Amino acid sequence: MSLGNILFLAVLASAIALFARNIRRVIRNINLGRPQVINDRKTERWRTMALVALGQSKMVARPVAGIMHILIYAGFIIINLEVLEIIIDGLFGTHRVGAVLGPLYDLLIGSFEILAVGVLLACVVFIARRAVLQLPRFHKPEMKGWPSRDAMIILVTEILLMGAFLTMNAADFALQELGADHYPPVGSYPVSAGLASTLNLTNLQLPTLISVERITWWFHIVGILAFLNYLPYSKHFHIVLAFPNVWYSKLEPRTQVSNMPRITGEVRSMLDPSVAPPDPAVPRTVAGLEIPERFGAKDVFDLSWKSLMDAYSCTECGRCTSECPANLTGKLLSPRKIMMDTRDRLEEVGRAIDAKGMWEDDGNSLHTRISEEELWACTTCNACTQACPVNIDPVNIIMEMRRYKVMEESSTRPALTGMFNNVENNGAPWAFGADRRLEWTQDA
């Protein structure tokens, strides 16, 4: 084994170890949420995942962004086949080991190159949409600072990686043309052959060309491994979580609100004295802290783990917010912000647990980040859940937080208190008694 192979092994092993550690941290954080069993209707779940995640069916609701995204997505998945070859070459000192595939190898390398150009162009268009066209959904208040930087880092990294890939191929092609040792003439280079001739690469000295080829080879693979480890800190993590998140989608009708069985027990015993009240709830212990059974969500621990997975799956595209009737009419509510706030709070809790080995109440909660004004602006119209390309459900978080406000803190909008009283006393949201329910028949 050469020094290069050993160095490669070390880089690869540490990148994988670091990624595994980050994945474990994310799984631990998601499991801070309330347990919820989701394993029904499996056929429908696989079908939904195939259609929505793999097939990107909801992305094309907006054709320009959708088609560009499919280009990057296909490029990402297919070009990564190349990584397999790079790893084998890196570990065993071979060069373009895939060439054993013969004509298939030519086809593969050729298509990688064409896709790489597609990805490059799509990333340039995406940067332009953000920086030049300034599409409103990319410039809402919650996008200030890190979220916008994160988006740019991702796009620029992808451009650099694709640039390195094509430059590496161009240098390799020139070396093959010059008959250099260790660079047998394999692969087809529809794009980089042109690049090599435009730049007159065959005029360069062999050692220079070999340096260019080696540097871009290392830059490409180290870049990919670094990017892999950037994912868990970035909105770009959606490339991993989109698949499980869609598998666990809510399959019930969008406007169906989940039942609270615990309350059913209490209400049944209230309505019928012969029914025994339910046993007191057993508090759940999470990361060393007892979490009391609460009605609704005060903090991330009170949300279902699925809502927490939703939060990590959000890539902040803002399609939800741009369809939200509240946001469209200038209200504070932005469904994307609900998801980002949930994720940021979860990360904050996770970091505190990592630092102290257990969770201690820090006096903050989801409600520190999400205001009542946001919660009460939602019309539960589900435009956001319809718009989300990976079936995230912000309405569920809003509903759970409203439940906490109303049932644990008795805090609501004054008019809603009036509505509650009417429903309770008259069986209608208005102050009309049941005796007037049939008035409409009088002149019917």
Added chain:
Amino acid sequence: MAEFAATGEVPDVLFWVGCAGSFDDRARKITKAFVRILNAAKVKFAVLGQEESCTGDPARRAGNEFLFQMQALNNITVLNGYGVKRIVTACPHCFNTLKNEYPALGGSYEVLHHTQFINALLKEGRIKVQGGNFQGKRITFHDPCYLGRGNGEYEAPREVLLKLDAALMELKRSKQNSLCCGAGGAQMFKEPEPGTRDVNLERSEEVLEAKPDVIAAGCPFCNTMLTDGVKHFNKEGEVKVKDVAELIAEAADL
């Protein structure tokens, strides 16, 4: 319903009138139009009358799960007591709650929105509509969130409206991309949160851009919101907001 029970007769369907349909002056007209259709089609239907109570939809959406479940469990006791199997309602919010949320509490029924019910009556030939007043008129349908996006029913109201021989126009935002009227999620019963404008004006403006003669609604709350919106833009003289049931009753001269 009590009268049916007393004679041992079983109605074909229970008409769940809903609070808007019972108490709101505008929505009462929808109730009456739908009843005229039911009578014309000789449907044997019952209402619960004083035994009907709010489904609990606004309480649940406003976060008061206790109140919702009290309403739901009481209603289920009444419905199951009468052995109700089939329910029709002109309110998508009642429809969603009865259909999707009562089963978890022990109340499972076949629940239909009135546009689905009317569509079936038309298909079976139990009522006949020949365009009538609306022939050639520009009509546009506003999808209620709780019927369309919520429960995937986009076609029944459109199929019914086609019977009017009118020019049926789709709005820019329609079907799954329809824009809310602003009333859902208990907003109907509170002031809007601060913003630059009200949701119903945003929607009404879009609907009016289509220059309809009639805006067809399928929800008493959408009806209120759009009627207010049309008034805001001083168009109430030219543009009428009507429920699908009212249009059919009027066209069939009922």
